[in-house]
Amino acid sequence: MAYNLLKGKKGIIFGALNEQSIAWKVAQRAVQEGAEIVLSNAPIALRMGELNKLAEECNAPVIGADVTNNDDLNNLFTKTMEHFGGGVDFVLHSIGMSVNVRKGLPYYENNYDFTHKGFDISALSLHRVLQTAMKMDAINEWGSVVALTYIAAQRVFPDYNDMADNKAVLESIARNFGYFYGTKKKVRVNTVSQSPTRTTAGSGVKGFDGFINYAEKMSPLGNADAAQCADYCVSLFSDLTRMVTMQNLFHDGGFSYTGVTKEIIEQMEK
Ligand code: NAI
Numbered sequence: 001m002a003y004n005l006l007k008g009k010k011g012i013i014f015g016a017l018n019e020q021s022i023a024w025k026v027a028q029r030a031v032q033e034g035a036e037i038v039l040s041n042a043p044i045a046l047r048m049g050e051l052n053k054l055a056e057e058c059n060a061p062v063i064g065a066d067v068t069n070n071d072d073l074n075n076l077f078t079k080t081m082e083h084f085g086g087g088v089d090f091v092l093h094s095i096g097m098s099v100n101v102r103k104g105l106p107y108y109e110n111n112y113d114f115t116h117k118g119f120d121i122s123a124l125s126l127h128r129v130l131q132t133a134m135k136m137d138a139i140n141e142w143g144s145v146v147a148l149t150y151i152a153a154q155r156v157f158p159d160y161n162d163m164a165d166n167k168a169v170l171e172s173i174a175r176n177f178g179y180f181y182g183t184k185k186k187v188r189v190n191t192v193s194q195s196p197t198r199t200t201a202g203s204g205v206k207g208f209d210g211f212i213n214y215a216e217k218m219s220p221l222g223n224a225d226a227a228q229c230a231d232y233c234v235s236l237f238s239d240l241t242r243m244v245t246m247q248n249l250f251h252d253g254g255f256s257y258t259g260v261t262k263e264i265i266e267q268m269e270k
Contacts, residue, residue, distance in 0.1 A: 002032045002033055002034070003033065004033060004034045005033045005034070005234055005235070005237075005238040005239075005240070006030055006033040006034050006035035006089075006090075006234060006237055006238060007033070007034035007035075008034065009034070009035045009036075009089040009090060009237065010035065010036045010037070010038075010084045010086075010087075010088045010089055010090075011030060011035055011036075011037050011038075011088050011089055011090035011091060011092070011237065012037070012038050012039075012040060012076070012080055012088055012090075012091045012092070013026060013027045013030070013037050013038070013039055013040070013091075013092045013094070014040050014041065014065075014067065014091070014092060014093050014094055014095055014129075015041060015092070015093070015094030015095045016039055016041060016051060016054055016094070017041065017045050017048070017050065017051070017199075017200055018048075018050045018200065019050075020198060020199045020200065020226070021094065021199055021200070021226070022094050022148060022194065022197060022199060022226045022229050022230070023092055023094035024054055024226075025226045025227050025229065025230035026092050026094065026229070026230040026233045026234070027039060027054055027058055027060070028054070028057070028058065028230070029227070029230035029231060029233070029234050030090075030230075030233075030234055030237065031057075031058045031059075031060075033234055033238075035089075035090070035237070036059075036060070036084065037058055037060045038060055038061055038062075038063055038076075038079075038080045038083060038084075038088075039051060039054065039055055039058070039060050039061070039062045039063075040062070040063050040064065040065050040076055041062075041064065041065075042064070042065070042066045042067070043064045043066060046062065046064050061079075061083055063075070063076050063079050063080065064076075067095055067121060067125035067128060067129065068117075068120045068121055068124075068125060068128070070128065070132065073128055073129060073132040074132060074136070077132055077133060077136050077138045078136070080138070081136070081138055086140070087137065087138050087139055087140040087143070088138060088139055088140065088143065089139075089140050089142075089143050089144070089237070090143060090144045090145070090146070090237035091129065091133070091139065091143075091144075091145045091146070092146055092147075092148075092233060093125070093126050093129060093145065093146070093147035093148065094147075094148050095121060095122065095125055096121070096122045096148070096163065096166070096201050097117075097118055097121045097122060097201065098114070098118040098122065098161055098162050098163045098166070098204075099111075099113075099114035099115075099117050099118050100114045100115060100118060100161050100162050101118075101161045101162070101163060101204055101205060101206075102204065104206070105161075106161070107158070107161050107162060107164075110161070110162055114162075115162050118162055118163070118166060119162075119165070119166055119169070122163065122166035122167070122170065123166040123167070123169040123170040123173065124169075124173075126147050126170055126173045126174065126177070127173045127177065129145075130145065130173075130177045130181060130189065131177075134180075134181060134184070134185075137185075139181070139185065139187045141185055141186050141187070142186050142187070142188075142239070142242055143185075143186075143187045143188070144187070144188050144189075144190075144236055144237045144238075144241070145174075145181075145187065145188070145189045145190070146190055146191070146192055146233050146236050146237070147170055147174055147189075147190075147191045147192075148191070148192055148194055148229075149167045149170055149171055149191040149192065149193045149194070149248065150163070150164075150167050150193060150194065150196075151193050151250070151252065151255070151256055152164035152167055153167035153168040153170070153171050153193070153248075154168075154256075157211070159205055159206040159207050159211070160205060161205075163205075170191060171191045171248045174189045174190060174191045174246065174248070175189075175246045175248075177189050178190070178245045178246035179246060182245050182246070188242075188244060188245030188246075189245060189246065190236060190244060190245060190246070190247045190248070190249055191247070191248045191249065192229065192232060192233060192236070192249050192251050193248055193249065193250045193251065193252060193256070194224060194229050194251050194252065195215055195219065195223035195224040195225075195229075195251070195252045195253060195255060196208070196211055196212040196215050196223060197212075197223070197224075197225060197226050197229070198212065199226065214264075215252075215255055217261060217263045217264055217267075218255050218258055218260070218261055218264060219252060219253035219254050219255040219258065219261075220253060220254040220258060220261070221253035221254050222253050223252070223253055223255075224251050224252055224253050228251070229251055232249075232251045236249075
């Protein structure tokens with residue numbers, strides 16, 4: 001059901017790769033709620049061509065940007081502001097990649113060149129996006145920026161590898177930039193800590209099936225899926241959550257505050 005929550009609002013959605021992507025669902029949901037959007041992803045992801053389908057469906061231009069590249073981000077915000085004739089009201093940062101995970105190097109044997117690359121893409125990119133936007137005054141007053149994260153920022157999940165460190169920094173950047181952007185222009189910045197979700201990035205984590213089943217059994221409401229995550233992000237882009245900023249918000253069916261569930265205990269007793 002649509003509520004027109006984003007009527008008249010304009011936004012940039014980073015990170016829709018294919019139909020499984022959380023950003024894909026957020027784009028669809030934002031448009032359903034009346035928003036106009038620009039889609040962005042890394043040039044290599046654009047070459048896969050799938051994003052054109054979403055662009056057509058959402059009537060949205062696609063502007064490529066490698067989030068580790070300042071010129072690309074300048075170009076993205078310049079073209080977006082030309083397209084809309086002004087600033088945007090919301091930004092979704094739905095970007096993550098670890099070369100150490102891809103190459104199967106465990107945390108205690110990380111290659112630091114890989115670590116740097118993953119950090120630049122997964123964490124520092126949020127700072128780059130916000131800094132570029134602030135310099136260009138590209139986000140309107142009361143605008144809302146949401147970045148996606150995972151609870152491995154707070155607790156150890158051994159196979160999440162260096163992405164755990166990246167998420168911890170990402171959440172810290174949201175908090176710190178949220179302070180400066182809030183005082184300067186009432187722009188809010190939050191992270192949404194999502195349940196494990198079957199996507200290209202998610203499935204790249206070793207032992208993902210066990211991981212997602214465990215989380216399902218450890219969450220009173222079960223795992224939140226990508227469409228539900230999109231609902232939550234839309235609420236954060238809307239005017240109904242204007243005073244929420246600098247928060248890490250768990251969207252995980254209760255996983256983060258559950259010590260143990262009956263289902264897990266029963267399994268341990270077998
Ligand atoms: P996905 O693989 O569909 O999305 C990741 C996106 O990052 C892709 O679109 C990819 O092209 C983009 N990306 C990678 N390098 C880039 C670069 N240099 N410049 C611009 N974009 C780049 O996977 P998913 O799961 O939708 O990931 C979205 C976000 O959600 C990530 O931050 C991820 O860590 C987070 N998340 C995912 C969970 C899961 O279990 N799938 C759980 C909690 C958070």
